[in-house]
Amino acid sequence: MTRTTLKEYGWAIGIIGAATGIALALRPYLQTIDVAMLYLLAVVVIAYRHRRGPALMASVLSIAVFDYGFVPPFYTFNVHNTAFFLTFVVMLVVAMGMSELTGRIREQAEEAAEGEQLAAAQYTLSRELAAASSLDEEVAIAARHISEAGEGEALMLLSDPAGSGQPGNVGLDAVDSVTVRVAARMALEQRVSAGWGTTHGAEAEALVVPLMSSTRVMGIMIFYPHSVEDLLSTQRRRVIEALAAQAASSFERAQLTERHERARVEVESERLRTALLSSLSHDLRTPLGSIEGAASSLLQGSGFLSPEARRDMAETILEESRRMTRLIANLLDMVRVETGALMVRKEWQPLEEPLGVALLRLDERLTSHPVKTRLPDSLPLVPVDELLIEQVFINLLENAIRHTPPDTPISISAWPEDGEVLVEVADEGEGVPEGEEETIFRKFHRTSSADRTSPAGGSGLGLTICRGIITAHGGRIWLERNEKGAAFRFSIPLDGPEPRPLPAEVVED
Amino acid sequence: MTTASPLVLLIEDEPQMRRFLGATLRAHEYQVVETASAREGLAQAAGRNPEIILLDLGLPDRDGLDVTRELRRSTRTPIIVISARGQERDKVNALDLGADDYLTKPFGVPELLARVRVALRHSSFATGSNGETSFENGDLKVDLVRRQVFRAGEPAHLTPTEYKLLAALVRNAGRVVTQRQLLQEVWGSNYAEQSHYLRVYMGQLRHKLERDPTRPRLFLTEPGVGYRLVD
Numbered sequence: 152m153t154r155t156t157l158k159e160y161g162w163a164i165g166i167i168g169a170a171t172g173i174a175l176a177l178r179p180y181l182q183t184i185d186v187a188m189l190y191l192l193a194v195v196v197i198a199y200r201h202r203r204g205p206a207l208m209a210s211v212l213s214i215a216v217f218d219y220g221f222v223p224p225f226y227t228f229n230v231h232n233t234a235f236f237l238t239f240v241v242m243l244v245v246a247m248g249m250s251e252l253t254g255r256i257r258e259q260a261e262e263a264a265e266g267e268q269l270a271a272a273q274y275t276l277s278r279e280l281a282a283a284s285s286l287d288e289e290v291a292i293a294a295r296h297i298s299e300a301g302e303g304e305a306l307m308l309l310s311d312p313a314g315s316g317q318p319g320n321v322g323l324d325a326v327d328s329v330t331v332r333v334a335a336r337m338a339l340e341q342r343v344s345a346g347w348g349t350t351h352g353a354e355a356e357a358l359v360v361p362l363m364s365s366t367r368v369m370g371i372m373i374f375y376p377h378s379v380e381d382l383l384s385t386q387r388r389r390v391i392e393a394l395a396a397q398a399a400s401s402f403e404r405a406q407l408t409e410r411h412e413r414a415r416v417e418v419e420s421e422r423l424r425t426a427l428l429s430s431l432s433h434d435l436r437t438p439l440g441s442i443e444g445a446a447s448s449l450l451q452g453s454g455f456l457s458p459e460a461r462r463d464m465a466e467t468i469l470e471e472s473r474r475m476t477r478l479i480a481n482l483l484d485m486v487r488v489e490t491g492a493l494m495v496r497k498e499w500q501p502l503e504e505p506l507g508v509a510l511l512r513l514d515e516r517l518t519s520h521p522v523k524t525r526l527p528d529s530l531p532l533v534p535v536d537e538l539l540i541e542q543v544f545i546n547l548l549e550n551a552i553r554h555t556p557p558d559t560p561i562s563i564s565a566w567p568e569d570g571e572v573l574v575e576v577a578d579e580g581e582g583v584p585e586g587e588e589e590t591i592f593r594k595f596h597r598t599s600s601a602d603r604t605s606p607a608g609g610s611g612l613g614l615t616i617c618r619g620i621i622t623a624h625g626g627r628i629w630l631e632r633n634e635k636g637a638a639f640r641f642s643i644p645l646d647g648p649e650p651r652p653l654p655a656e657v658v659e660d
Numbered sequence: 661m662t663t664a665s666p667l668v669l670l671i672e673d674e675p676q677m678r679r680f681l682g683a684t685l686r687a688h689e690y691q692v693v694e695t696a697s698a699r700e701g702l703a704q705a706a707g708r709n710p711e712i713i714l715l716d717l718g719l720p721d722r723d724g725l726d727v728t729r730e731l732r733r734s735t736r737t738p739i740i741v742i743s744a745r746g747q748e749r750d751k752v753n754a755l756d757l758g759a760d761d762y763l764t765k766p767f768g769v770p771e772l773l774a775r776v777r778v779a780l781r782h783s784s785f786a787t788g789s790n791g792e793t794s795f796e797n798g799d800l801k802v803d804l805v806r807r808q809v810f811r812a813g814e815p816a817h818l819t820p821t822e823y824k825l826l827a828a829l830v831r832n833a834g835r836v837v838t839q840r841q842l843l844q845e846v847w848g849s850n851y852a853e854q855s856h857y858l859r860v861y862m863g864q865l866r867h868k869l870e871r872d873p874t875r876p877r878l879f880l881t882e883p884g885v886g887y888r889l890v891d
Contacts, residue, residue, distance in 0.1 A: 501863045508881050510875045532860070651854055656821055
């Protein structure tokens, strides 16, 4: 018997004593039945305040005292009037009934309070799990919550996400204690909690709870209590197991999501590979055919070919190999954009600089299209990766050259707006067909007007790469409706650490 | 040019590329020693005393930057490094280690010959000289001795910083100069990371000295590497 239980019995005896005192003091004014009522009241009070044991003892004790002191003949346990037996029985039944009832109510209240605590813990856990972005993060969150709620240290071991379900695959080697390893194996094989505080492998210093998905054991949770001497109360075990079960179902969802995502990426990359292959076989084979043909004519027909014809063939070889170089560069850029390997090295610079490089690089091909640039002197420096932004200009300009008749102008302008710099590359061609404003940014998309067999034909990657690069800079790129032709706009946010101001300079004049 | 044609040392592992470079250079009256590895190249550099070295950065037996460093320990012979697109870091590092210029694959014959010519010219200056002192191309005329700059016959007014930047480019006319080298020369080594200074001043030079500053013909940007004054 513990100290608290003893105390409760003491209280019960005290209350019966008090009732006896009151009854003795008021004896001249009380009927015997009133005294019985007084004792009943005392028993009810005890049943309400304490457990069943003290209440039962109190009901027996009160009947004894009542009989001894208040039922004639007084001060003996003898009873002359048999009617009093009925009183005793009623008293006993009422007292026991009361103690049973109040005891049950108290238990229910306690259970409700415990349930509320568990519900609150489950609620905060589910809220944090919902906000997690990966399985690893979920595991960390669940371990922290269970450690806090269970007053110990929780460790989650999951089997491989592919789900071979082999019980050995949770990485038990990482667990030092032999007893815990034994308990863990039991938990995995028998799918019940084992170890500390249970009937399976109780000598382990940790509680092992299997983490069950709807179909399999997905891992285990090992819970090391702060103090192994503690008994595992039903309530504490219920909290730990409930949170572990909740975490397990969340892990299962996360694993499913990750698996779906992987599958989606695989399908997508499979689709890309197929498109890439068909594009490659066509776009690489065509120029290769021309190169091979021209080169073999040059070799075999050295004696017969006129100087003009020789020159023609050499030019074909040069043009076609440049086309292949461009295509391969585009493919490599595409791969970098796709795989997230795009490294953006931003440096503050005048937009004029990457634009100047792009214009120079396209010099030969731009002879057919006059270029008008309008960059105001007040245009701020922009934080961009010069090589990438140069590529954006090149792709947009190549697009404009490809889709507009010779001698139509291309205009490039830029202006600051709301913490961004907006850049526009506009042409005066036939524009983009209605409804294709978004699809043109897709991989391998070619508008119907672009002839893929013409030497100037694009790879269908240019705009996709532009979008990848601009997005990596935190900006947007879109097709602006334009009555004259196509106008592509992109934005560059002016964010990041401000450039150091230029040192002042005395101007000699 | 001297009576004996200059000797070019070629360090390039790809046979096709070596064949193209060797044939082109021989056709333009250079003598060529072809090597296919860093080991062989370093041995020939020491034994044959070439006047110019063409070094591929992607050799199988040794890192190209390492080879540059080792060559620079023993010789001042101009080095032109050859690299693939997307290796801007390597190019800059090679240039900062003492290489004179670079070529990005694929490149054409005119580009190759121009680089070789400029590199040979710079190496022919007497040791200790700071490079060229005058420059003339198209509209632009610069005399570093008299500190005079003319554009289309008219004197151009430059700020002291603009002039310092122009002078640094003129001394290296035709050659690429890395951002770091220019920043150190004009602003000092504390400013080696402030590339936007350089870009802003380069823009100002273009606005004062180029016909169309948005389509520069003289002050070229070598993206990710530096600048080149076209001679």
